[in-house]
Amino acid sequence: MALRLEQLHLRLGDFTLDADFEVPARARVAVIGPSGAGKSTLLAAIAGFLKPESGRILWEGRDITALPPGKRPLSILFQDNNLFPHLTARQNAALGIRPSLRLSDEEWARVDTALARVGLAGLGDRRPAALSGGQQGRVALARMLLRRRSLMLLDEPFAALGPALKADMLDLVAEIVEAEGMTALLVSHDPEDARRFAPLTVVVAEGRAAPPAPTEALLGNPPPALAAYLGNGA
Ligand SMILES: Nc1ncnc2c1ncn2[C@@H]1O[C@H](COP(=O)(O)OP(=O)(O)OP(=O)(O)O)[C@@H](O)[C@H]1O
Known part of the structure; x- marks a missing residue:
């Protein structure tokens, strides 16, 4: 159990x-x-x-x-995705690894893999305002995935x-x-x-x-x- x-x-x-x-x-x-x-x-x-x-x-x-x-x-996903408006999709996802965003190259590669996994390859440099509601949900999902809980x-x-x-x-x-x-x-x-x-x-x-x-x-x-x-x- x-x-x-x-x-x-x-x-x-x-x-x-x-x-x-x-x-x-x-x-x-x-x-x-x-x-x-x-x-x-x-x-x-x-x-x-x-x-x-x-x-x-x-x-x-x-x-x-x-x-x-x-x-x-555990990790939690609520309706408001809690994305930071001033951070890019890539940075928002990377918060799942470390809030300071001081990540190694290998960790940034993991972020990009997670973004690709949720269908956001190539959109990592956009801020939330430039993403649709569904795409914002995908960023939150990538961040959750990177927490590895x-x-x-x-x-x-x-x-x-x-x-x-x-x-x-x-x-x-x-x-x-x-x-x-x-x-x-x-x-x-x-x-x-x-x-x-x-x-x-x-x-x-x-x-x-x-x-x-x-x-x-x-x-x-x-x-x-x-x-x-x-x-x-x-
Ligand atoms: N801070 C609080 N103090 C007292 N009662 C509260 C408080 N917060 C929520 N409740 C009550 O607790 C009960 C359960 O609320 P909860 O939000 O868990 O229900 P829910 O099933 O998730 O509802 P919904 O589907 O509407 O989101 C409700 O009757 C609500 O009025």
């Missing part, structure tokens, strides 16, 4: 969320559920931005509950893109996660994202994050809390 949430109990004001499950190594998992159900809260706890009230978070058997965010074996947390990173572009990006992330042997959790409102990206899905609803279940079976025969959320659209 890669990630284990052990009797995790989270609290934000009056809101509480419980989780007690494991995520297999190299899995791609969607995290879906109604707005306000606690999807982002769950990711925040795994990332180390929210201290659990009780319970533990283990990565490959090691207790990481007390580790600060930067020391955890084993767990990828994605919180609706491509929600602002059109459906075709979003599908392309999800396919690219899935391909990278698979090739690099990473484990990925993707928060989304859209069950189609789960179908496209994730063989397993965690449903967050009614104060609980349920253990990962096979996506197709879950969406085909949803439990009541999920059925209410999916409505007739699924």
